[in-house]
Amino acid sequence: MKRLRSQEWFGREGKDGFLYRSWIKNQGWPRDLFDGRSVIGICNTWSELTPCNAHFREIAEYVKRGVWEAGGFPLEFPVMSLGETMLRPTAMFFRNLASMDVEESIRGNPIDGVVLLMGCDKTTPSLLMGAASCDLPTIGLSGGPMLSGKFQGHDLGSGTSLWQMTDDVRTGKMKVDDYVDAESCMHRSKGHCMTMGTASTMANMVEALGMSLPGNAAIPAVDARRYTLAQLTGRRIVQMVRDDLRMSQILKREAFENAIRANAAIGGSTNAVIHLIAIAGRIGVPLCLDDFDHLGQRLPCLVNLQPSGQYLMEDYFYAGGLPAVLRELGENAALHKNALTVNGKSIWENVTQAPCWNRDVIHNYESPFKENAGITVLRGNLAPCGAVIKVSAASPHLLQHRGRAVVFDNIEECHARTNDENLEIDETCVMVLKNCGPRGYPGMAEVGNMSLPAKLLRKGVTDMVRISDARMSGTAYGTVVLHVSPEAAAGGPLALVQSGDMVTLDVHKRLLQLEVDDATLAARRARWSPPPLPERGWERLYVQHVQQAHQGADLDFLVGRSGARVARDSH
Numbered sequence: 001m002k003r004l005r006s007q008e009w010f011g012r013e014g015k016d017g018f019l020y021r022s023w024i025k026n027q028g029w030p031r032d033l034f035d036g037r038s039v040i041g042i043c044n045t046w047s048e049l050t051p052c053n054a055h056f057r058e059i060a061e062y063v064k065r066g067v068w069e070a071g072g073f074p075l076e077f078p079v080m081s082l083g084e085t086m087l088r089p090t091a092m093f094f095r096n097l098a099s100m101d102v103e104e105s106i107r108g109n110p111i112d113g114v115v116l117l118m119g120c121d122k123t124t125p126s127l128l129m130g131a132a133s134c135d136l137p138t139i140g141l142s143g144g145p146m147l148s149g150k151f152q153g154h155d156l157g158s159g160t161s162l163w164q165m166t167d168d169v170r171t172g173k174m175k176v177d178d179y180v181d182a183e184s185c186m187h188r189s190k191g192h193c194m195t196m197g198t199a200s201t202m203a204n205m206v207e208a209l210g211m212s213l214p215g216n217a218a219i220p221a222v223d224a225r226r227y228t229l230a231q232l233t234g235r236r237i238v239q240m241v242r243d244d245l246r247m248s249q250i251l252k253r254e255a256f257e258n259a260i261r262a263n264a265a266i267g268g269s270t271n272a273v274i275h276l277i278a279i280a281g282r283i284g285v286p287l288c289l290d291d292f293d294h295l296g297q298r299l300p301c302l303v304n305l306q307p308s309g310q311y312l313m314e315d316y317f318y319a320g321g322l323p324a325v326l327r328e329l330g331e332n333a334a335l336h337k338n339a340l341t342v343n344g345k346s347i348w349e350n351v352t353q354a355p356c357w358n359r360d361v362i363h364n365y366e367s368p369f370k371e372n373a374g375i376t377v378l379r380g381n382l383a384p385c386g387a388v389i390k391v392s393a394a395s396p397h398l399l400q401h402r403g404r405a406v407v408f409d410n411i412e413e414c415h416a417r418t419n420d421e422n423l424e425i426d427e428t429c430v431m432v433l434k435n436c437g438p439r440g441y442p443g444m445a446e447v448g449n450m451s452l453p454a455k456l457l458r459k460g461v462t463d464m465v466r467i468s469d470a471r472m473s474g475t476a477y478g479t480v481v482l483h484v485s486p487e488a489a490a491g492g493p494l495a496l497v498q499s500g501d502m503v504t505l506d507v508h509k510r511l512l513q514l515e516v517d518d519a520t521l522a523a524r525r526a527r528w529s530p531p532p533l534p535e536r537g538w539e540r541l542y543v544q545h546v547q548q549a550h551q552g553a554d555l556d557f558l559v560g561r562s563g564a565r566v567a568r569d570s571h
């Protein structure tokens, strides 16, 4: 085996070797641990401010067991943790910052292989992005979903049930006391959101990309098998270092195509579009918005999970999880079977015998849960660089719709005016929200699924066409057009829409069109001016460098990889 990079620190003589070894020996490590064995970094997003990852210190201990067993030397290190429900203005604002932390922490330290501990929404893409830019042997391990929420005899799904109950309180269908009680019943165990929201989607993406051991996506956080998987992951990364099996050998174009198709089959989050494009950009695989449409759009949704369906991640695990879905894809010519995975086997070898125990949760191809349910990419004069809609979570009767725009210039105006009884709006209107994109919010918050006006909810309206440059929580639903690019704050045509304009959405024709003539739009553009740059700090750097949604919203100077080598010593 070739000399490991950790030996550039620990295998040295003289002053440098003394310096690199002596200080770390303050933790009680014996001398023989520096004998050339692999050093495995455990990249931990544990934080008490990230509830979904609060059990990660415990998981790390099981990873360490596996690393020790296989003859490695595990060293756990923290990176910036992104709690989706806590961070303002939105966790996505910090995804790229966290990825820089991950990249530089790996590169700057004596690490030969990395285990990425990921859970809450943005912790998965940020770790994959940062690690991809270093390209060491790397394996992903998700923290697992929470147990199903239980309340008054029925299931509660993270996020999805919150949006439903909030509307029920507004229309008087649910008492406020019950709403408060439900707060303690929705999230009752360790783990991340247990709907097919962004966290679950991204855990499925990690597995579909081949970046984790099989079964990673669905095992509940509190199931003993999650801890077994952690131990096996620790064993495996040591062998990956011996084999020099690096991320770039796994994250090929075929792996991303498998992930896109898997995302369609699971009814996954629209956020996967942005994150997969950003990860591909780091590792150097060309991937664009249209890949999601032509690879995934015509695929059926096989998985009946909230928000597109009924069940939750615990049910998905008991039904067979992602291996059962990938087997269906493989048997129907929708999987690159030879794609390599972290266990050294092809993805098809991993899933070829995968059982399904419940066809109501994981349907087969012959009788899918929903037809043609992948993410659809829309274009037109309102979104020249594209926009997306999750058809499986939309209302079929609104997929071809023409309506009068009711425009909100920002999220504050949207909140302030939506419930104004005098707002001129009915269910045929199209709600348009501006300035919530990567630069505009900043950070492209999950506000695209605007609440419907209370007066329409009282009439029994349950969905309307909504359009914005924002994102939407993976747990949300509705006929919601997202990620309009270019965004309003970058001068995209969205900035020019006015209340009263007519807008056409035609999902079958992939069309998003503003029915305003070019001369009028040019006159409006002449009066438009960009928002001022933030004065300082991360916000200024972010706004100056963030790319548009269709490019993955990475910072322009972070795209690509630099490898793991650092030539200079620290002293």
Ligand code: FES
Pocket: 052, 083, 084, 085, 119, 120, 121, 158, 192, 193, 197, 199
């Ligand atoms: Fe962390 Fe949903 S809030 S996964």
